[in-house]
Amino acid sequence: MTDAPVHPPIIVGAGPAGVRAAETLVAAGLRPLVIDEAARWGGQIYRQPPEGFQRPKRALYGFEAGKADALHRAMADILPAVDYRPRSLVWNVENSALDVARDGRSETVPFSHLILAPGATDRVLPFPGWTTPGVFTLGGSQVALKFQGCAVGSRVLFLGTGPLLYLVAYQYAKAGATVAGVLDTSGFADQARAVPGMLRDPATFAKGVYYVGWLRAHGVPVHSGVRPVRIEGADRVEALVWRRNGREQRTACDAVAFGLGLRPETQLADLAGCRFRFDAMDRAWVPERSAAGRTSVAGVYVAGDSAGIAGADAAEMAGERAALALLEDLGRPVDSTRAALLEQNLAASARFRRALTDAFPFPTDWAAAVPDDTPVCRCEEVSAGTLRKAARDGEAAEINRLKALTRVGMGRCQGRMCGAAAAEILSQALGTGPDAVGRLRGQPPVKPLPFSAGILDKEAAP
């Protein structure tokens, strides 16, 4: 056996990818540092409610309760063997060290080997009224239910596309909330075309069919091929006006749960110096990685949705595979049959993912239809018109230039909520594809630090 590394390996994120990575490293006799922003492990899909909440896992995770329980137990079992840091935000990567903020203080933690598994957030595009109280992301609406036992309104309308759209609507209805409808931006034809591909994973396909069938059977209106027109209501949502086949309709509701699939959380990989590539399927820039999860930077690995959206099962496999790669790179013996099997299964899930993208395509016509006065940036309220003007004037041929000129992507969210829209609007104005306008660069802190930065005492790790 080789010597233990100078620094313990670090895993960022305690979701499906991070937990399986940690488990694999512990099994090899290492003591990884697991840093997670959340108060409890589980990540997004298997997010645990705060201590003292009582719903059983079956109620929280439905068909996925068994997997949730297995993942929660896996982490509980290795807790004594990991240095687990919950409620800790990694806000910078620089000179082979992480800056980690916890309880208003920050420390610098050096690393030699780093697995990044920070997951994803909802992908959104702007539409008139989308900043009105009562419009929440789809994932956020699920967080309210799973993590807080709340519905985001008393009559909730679901808008967007992707498997989560139907899942969360179903979870709301099951929990006793009123679902005003499900408005899918993708068309029926998209879904029909994708059926053969989705049958690669019959269990997942069957669950999707079940949710849609259940919603319809319970009288929930489900429409496809929808585009939003505007939210009605000044200080809170009163209705959504939407369009289908050229005809406008209005649905009264007091909340809208909205999402167009997910976008990978890539800022940390960017700050770590990883090379990126444009992924046509995610319609986003993602870190380059090998099948094992190695990035272009030695000692830095990516796993799970942050490396490209692939779902929770794939995240578990990718986490384990990345940890095996890390062990290989430390010169430790690893089970190569296991590694090959994981890669094979990951390739299969990528093929299924492709079918999902066909079934729930990104609405490429949406951005062009956003009126000039609609804010694209929620943080600083930069409008679509401002972006179009900068592009038309020929001053911004690239997204970071657009950012410098208009401040889009410069606000507190660092482009998480406006980045996709800014790229779409710029590329449309320039008559190119979103891959041709470059990518927004990550900047520290990747999320604003609590209190003010001045209060933070930055101290070196012992």
Added chain:
Amino acid sequence: MPLLQRVAETSRRAVPFVLDGRPCEALEGDTILTALLTNGEQLRRSEFSGQPRAGFCLMGACQDCWVRLEDGRRLRACSNFIEPGMHVVTGAQPGAQP
């Protein structure tokens, strides 16, 4: 009517707090966002347009939910828990604008 509706987990212990000077009740384990939006309709006003905001992502990504405590601290409402006796200022009431 409050924005958020409780549909489960209602037998938790009550947590008293103060919202724009008004005594309110939340439940133990509520985030500040849940505490505020089960008692009201918004978290803050945009410093640009003055329009009300009530959070968006609920997972620490959008930064829409920053609130101010009376002691001057600023917190992300979706990712911090309510504590007994907290005084939160949303600017919803005229004159309470930060």
